[in-house]
Every structure is written in C-alpha cells, then in structure tokens.
Amino acid sequence: MSNFSELILHIFEHKPIDRIIWQPRIMYWYFSNQVDRLTPEKYQSVEQFVPKEYIGKSIKEVYKDINASIRYPEETFGFVLFNEGKKANHQIRIKKIRSKDKRHVMKTITPVGEVSQIIKEGRILEFPVKKIEDLKVIKYIEEQTDFMFNEFMYEKAKKEMQDFGIPTSYYFRSPYMKCVLSYLGLERTIIYLRRYKTEMEDFFHYLEELDLSKYKRVITKCPLKLLNFGENIDHNISPPPYFEKYLLEYYETRVKLLHNVNKFAFIHIDGSFKHLLPYLPSMSFDGYEALTPPPQGDVPIESIAKTIGESGKILLDGIPATLFLRNFEESKLIDKTKKILELFSPNLILGISDELCHGDGRRLKTVSRIVDKFEP
Helix, strand or coil, rough: CCCCCHHHHHCCCCCCCCCCCCCCCCCHHHHHHHHHHHHCCCCHCCCCCCCCCCCCCCCCHHHHHHHCCCCCCCHHCCCEEEEEEECCCCCEEEEEECCCCCEEEEEECCCCEEEEEEECCCCCCCCCCCCCHHHHHHHHHHCCEEECCCHHHHHHHHHHCCCCCEEEEEECHHHHHHHHHHCCCHHHHHHHHHHHHHHHHHHHHHHHHHHHHHHHHHCCCCCCCEEEECCCCCCCCHHHHHHHHCCHHHHHHHHHHHHHCCCEEEEEEECCCHHHHHHHHHHHEEECCCCCCCCCCCHHHHHHHHHCCCCCCECHHHHHHHHHHCCCCHHHHHHHHHHHHHHEEEEEEEEEEECCCCCCCHHHHHHHHHHHHCCC
C-alpha cells in the first residue's frame, strides 16, 4: 500500500491493509519543548524529554523519523479548516479588560443584553451565563455567527500533509456540551436543567436547529472524508441519563447526514467513560478517538476491545499518555502497545490517548519499532 492517505481510507472502509498506522498527536510535546528552536547549547534543559537527534528538527522531520502519520493540520501546522465569524450586519460589541494576574474579563454587548466571562490562559474561570435570562444573549450571538469551510487552508493542508495522511478536522460541540464547557459550566447546566427545564431544553433545540443548518450547508459539502465530533465526552460530565436524553439522538442524526454523503465520523471520548461503554457498539460512529485504558483511564483495554472491537468500530489511539513518562518502566509501554495491536488490528489507527504533552520522546521510536514489525 503506497501511502498513509490510502491506508487511512482502507481502514475506515474495512478493506485489507498491509500495515498498521502509527498516528500520535505530538504537537504539545514538540512545541512545549521548542524542538525546532533547540541548539546544542540549549539542549541540556530538555534532554530528558527530547532525543538529541531531534535538535532543531521540524515537526514533519520528527514524524518522518518515527514513520508516523499526522491527523490534524490545525494543531500541527495552524491550518484552521472551519472558521467562525460574525455576520455582516451583527450588532455585537466586545470589551476586554486584562488584569495583572493575566485574567481577561470579556464583556459581550448585544441589542438584547450583555454577558461577561473571565478567562485565564485559555481557561474559562467565570462562564457568561449567570442567570437564565442570559440565554437570550447567547442565542443572539449564535444567530449572528457564521460558519464556513476554509478552502484556502484546506489546499495548504493537503500540500503539507501529502506524505503524512489526509486532512481531518473537528468543529463545534453539541448544545449540551457547549453549555457545559463554554456557556454555563457543568454545575450551572445541571442545576438549570432541573430548575428551568423548559427554558434550557428550548435553548438546546434552538442550537440544534442552527447547527443542523451548518451541517447541511457546510459540513456535508466540504471535501473532508473524516470528521471528528470533538466533544471531549466523560461520563462525569455527561452521565448516562443526560447522555441518553441530550446527546444520543443528536449524534445519530448528524452521523447519518455524513454517511449519506460518504463521509466517516468518529467522536472524542477521553477521561472516564466506564458508564458510557455499553452505548458505544450500537452508535453509528465509525470509530472512537482517545478511549483510554489504565493506568490513565478507567476501562481495561480488554473490555474496550470486547465492546467496540466485536462491533467493528475503529479505535483511534489507545496508548495511555502516562506510559511515556519515566515514572513507568518502558516495558509497560511495550506490553500495552503489543496488546492493543493484537486486540484491535486491523480496525485501529494507533495513537496516544489523547496526546503527548510531557514525556520521553525517545519512546515514540519504541512504539514505531513495534508497529513496523507487526503484521495486521
């Protein structure tokens, strides 16, 4: 088989393959260690994390050295494939105030009211919705937000990734997860679903209609073959009763739209997912990204294999990121990698669940050597 692009599609199409793809997301490790800017003089500060031969290497050179594929052009090269922007006649004003402790107070002013949030280093410390009336402001903001596919960035991504895979992307979250992660936070979302059930569910339906139009107008028409529902699902924030009521049908409707235009869909589930495991075999997703076994996750790899493996679903990733830390013997990484290959091949795109942030980069090559010797 000639290239990663062909291999990836064959895996999703359940066609024969002659090798397993190793596709780790290493960008956080790479950029936090400033690998491309390293010099022999600076190397001592990161030598426990970065192999000496990677001093000054580009991220593509590292991927080439470990014989690995790239998944997301956005996080690897900065090529954002889906863009959001304000519509031409919007009436939204944003005021930002930065405090000494690097907190940003962001006030959004609209014709129907205003909301404010506090952000520090990319994390929301105070969510914009603080009372139920604030939902009408969020509705206005959502209504005035346009959603587009960036053809120019897509062409750049294709060119940059031609030897490393096919461009893949994630995009907006479901209404429930937007509320939990962007608008209300988990605690207020749960409280309001009990206290203001009608208003919250009306808000969900409103967002569902908006994003359904985005699917039909943009996502189903874009050239991407693989699409990721970047939900970051965890059973602690979407426990079974909420998962069943607010997420299952939402996913099924949208995956069907993608399948109808010959696209493949997978979803990002990391953290704790033991209580959601029974749902995975019957859902329409072609694969699951980042399902994490111990010592980092809460579901043994054998249980994951029995549940999704027998249903023909594809596992994307699987190796706990913690096994790249020196706290763990390298033998544990070797054993886990071999076990994943045995249990999931050929329905597997091997990676790190969910990315390498800290750890010994030498172990990337350890996994490469195992993959190169393995026959699907």
